[in-house]
Amino acid sequence: MKVGIVGNGLIVRQALACFKEAGIPCTALWCRNAEKGKPLAEEYGIEKVYTDYEEFLEYDEFDTVYIGLVNSLHYEYTLKAVQKNKNVICEKPITSTYEEMETLRLVARDRNVFLFEAIMSRYSANYEAVREHLADLGDIKMIRANYSQYSRRYNAYQEGTVLPAFDPALSGGALYDINVYNVHFVTGLFGRPETVTYIANIGFNGIDTSGVLTLDYGPFKAVCTGAKDSVSPPGITIQGTKGYIEIDDRPGFVRNVKLHLNDGTEMMLDGPDEGNPMTHEFRVMRKCVQDDDFERTYSWVNASLDTMYVLSAARKSAGIVFAADKK
Template structure:
């Protein structure tokens, strides 16, 4: 398949290293605003075509799949542009900032006979399926807490008066859009849609959330999803039954799962997988090759459910 890549930051590197493992792509075209970084990618991965203008790439390049890793506010329009050119799209999270945009992308994809997915790495990770199997043993659930709180490498710049995109509303920045989406995806994958959503945030003067706690109420148990761009959390994620808990080290790495009770603890899984973006790539290729509308819709449903929760919070 002929692959195009938009954006040349470290996450595009990660994607391409995983893509090499999957070994299904010809690296055809790369685009980003600065030619200097585009040329660096061309040299490193052997792309044949380079662009600083995404519309030109959409116009000229003959692609089967494009991977989009640009600031959040560009995802919707860039995904739509390529779907309308009959190119399949794998786009970084959050693929859109609203449900209505996502529904529009679905209609656009179906109209053009192509597919897209959100590059939500945890959702395609084999250890997430294992976690779902492990937690059955500790039912009934009584509580769960997921956190992704990481002091942003760009926060010092923000404090020095600069305006990094990840802290700007017009670029779809903020803690929930960047990190909270992971915690919500895990929660909704494990427990389904909640009955009620509440939240609170600390808001920066750029009007994006520095940190947010979202509480999902399932009637008989609560799930808290915490995200922050201004502090680090070293806590394990936890799913509590009545007398035992399952601990998970990280919502995206998903490499260590432990069961614990008053008697002690036992490790259920200890399995760090490098290049874990290979799983979303493999799933997407399978959707495309098999024209698997059911699988396409299944992944879309998780994304829609996460957006529904976010729309119920005060982060807009």
């Protein structure tokens, strides 16, 4: 795997460090402003810097594109890369709407390319350990997931300055920026719910600054709380008739996982330390590409489709409108 990088923001800088740690070469960088991109390219030994995206995609010294742009641009830039037969790693959320995700899934499959959403929990062995032990819980009844982190951008928002994280035109908000981790965790294990309800705290420009998402699966319910305007300890609990699993960490990391059974059994489910979770996910993606493991990859793509179904339905429930909805 050789990677072409799209963007030059904070998440891109984090990704470049992780690609380097994983031993995955990055050979080209695209950004709007070459003067901003060149120092970053020099720091990480990237050979080419482009400001023309079409020209960037024609460069044959990378097979995979990493996209770390604002949410609203994920679909457009991913679609163009896939249409040029490039594999794509796109930051979460991979699209703004369910329809966009369905299009990406179909085009990527038709082109026989790999498509990955960079959501770290998905690639963790601990997440699979949770899946393997669900049967120990008996009948699942309740799931609680909370990821609430006060955003440094919220102070500016309160003063009337709208940065991308709180801009509906750029597909921002608490649901897409932070609650998305909870949604991915739940849908990756249980699929698409029967009904979706989102009760949100809505700001002055129509964006959600925090909210409570309820997923009704019929025999069991999931409640996902995400906030950018307040803070609380993160965690996840999956409750069943025979016990529960608790995760004492952010849902994107899946660490400190413990099984509690009604008979008194307690067991830590954490496997060996995988190191930096972003570095680990890139290693997993590389192995999928090396092994031509489309079956595994597209099981994740289908999980992303389920997540986008929930996110789109949640926004509709709360009356949150993105610019992408009008296209």
